[in-house]
Amino acid sequence: MTRDFSQFLPNQSKAQKTEHKLSTLDILGWQPFFAQQVSAEEILETPPVRIIEIHRNSLHVLGEDIDTLIPSGPDATVGDWLLYNPKLPNSSKVLERKSVFQRRAAGTAWDLQLIAANVDTAFIVSSCNQDFNIARLERYIALALEAEVTPVIILTKIDLCEDATPYIEQAQSISDLVTVVTLDARGEEPQQKLAQWCRPRQTLVFLGSSGVGKSTLTNALAGKSDIATQAVREDDDKGRHTTTTRQLHMSPQGFTILDTPGMREIQLTDAAAGVSDLFSDYQEIAHQCRFRDCKHETEPGCAIQAALETEEIDSVRVARWKKLVAEEQFNSSTLAQRKSKDKSLGKLIKQVKKNSRK
Structure with a gap:
């Protein structure tokens, strides 16, 4: 399925002037996407806060009249929104991520x-x-x-x-x-x-x-x-x-x-759609290959190899594309196998507990 990237293109219109004074939550990036996940009662009892920094054993969160450290309980990262539980901070709920x-x-x-x-x-x-x-x-x-x-x-x-x-x-x-x-x-x-x-x-x-x-x-x-x-x-x-x-x-x-700190090593995983979108022109050519599982090496009827022979596409960029695809598939499959093992282990532990109660 083709994804819509129209929002990626620069908006040439002038930004509208803010009609009212921005609150702390506004400045922190509170948007309808997050607001629709919570009820009015939840906001009163557990106000939204955003993680602005992660320390070794704590999370620095900021919200409306809230600026504090909480224990590193929630599985979260910088930029995450939490529903702050003042009584049990490490049980604060992480809201669904926009990205x-x-x-x-x-x-x-x-x-x-x-x-x-x-x-x-x-x-x-x-x-x-x-x-x-x-x-x-x-x-x-x-x-x-x-x-x-x-x-x-x-x-x-x-x-x-x-x-x-x-x-x-x-x-x-x-x-x-x-x-x-x-x-x-x-x-x-x-x-x-x-x-x-x-x-x-x-x-x-x-x-x-x-x-x-x-x-x-x-x-x-x-x-x-x-x-x-x-x-x-x-x-x-x-x-x-x-x-x-x-x-x-x-x-x-x-x-x-x-x-962010400098990162020279970026190992892609669970990013197949991103790689496909980046090399969408090559993906379209690859769909013309005779075999669905074509490796674009020496297979007969390979559209990528045919395009290389006519110099329609660049061999150096093709090499980078194939490397990213292979890396992403390798890393993602390894993670999938690990998740599957963890799931099987969880089922085994539940079964053992169930049998012990009998």
């Missing part, structure tokens, strides 16, 4: 790592230097498309390269669903060029490697100067880890911004 960013946890574990929840726009930041990596940008975009979050590529440090045109052209070639913006993160350009996405009740997230300017951009949009920033190393243009935790920041204009 979620997740990846396979780093290392050998097959666990999922939640990155952020309830995001509206993902600013994927890359510098016009050695940090620029089109394959990594594609991974971030696939994550955003999977979550049905608007992806926007931001190219920074264009003033430090002789010609930014190759970087811009490569970024624009990734997908028609993605807008590419170039700017100087240190001046007034972030507020000017990103204004169409920075609307009241919206949640934005900056994703990218260390040292590309995510914290500088967060400072610019949030009207702050207290978020630490560092320059990249001069010898290899690689960034230093400045941001070490994910944290939501409230802006004076009524939206929230999530700054």
Whole structure:
């Protein structure tokens, strides 16, 4: 089924002026999607709060006249909305998510790592230097498309390269669903060029490697100067880890911004739809293959190989596509097998308890 991505395209109309003063919940991103999940009685007894930061043993939550730490009981991440239970904080209910960013946890574990929840726009930041990596940008975009979050590529440090045109052209070639913006993160350009996405009740997230300017951009949009920033190393243009935790920041204009630590390893899992949307042109060609399970290698009647021979498609991009598809399928199947085992184990434990009571 073709998914509707019309909301990803930039809205050229001017944002409507706010008719009334925004409440704390408005600024935090409270929207009808979350309001329709709760009743008036629930809101009175368990008011909504949003997780703005996660500590080792606690969650920092913020709401209307609420700013506190609660034990790390709920299975939640930064950006999640909770119904705060003041009597039993660790039993606070997590509301259904509008969107979620997740990846396979780093290392050998097959666990999922939640990155952020309830995001509206993902600013994927890359510098016009050695940090620029089109394959990594594609991974971030696939994550955003999977979550049905608007992806926007931001190219920074264009003033430090002789010609930014190759970087811009490569970024624009990734997908028609993605807008590419170039700017100087240190001046007034972030507020000017990103204004169409920075609307009241919206949640934005900056994703990218260390040292590309995510914290500088967060400072610019949030009207702050207290978020630490560092320059990249001069010898290899690689960034230093400045941001070490994910944290939501409230802006004076009524939206929230999530700054994230640099992530160089993005292992996709449960993101088949995102990868398919990113490479929708190749998916259409692949549907013409003679065999449904075609691996696009040496199979007879392979439409992908035929398109490569006529140079209709790019062999380098095809290789990246096949790699992402294989990686996503491998990681997702492994997680599915683990979930199945956990489910079987749960049934076994219930049966043992049932037999013991007889």
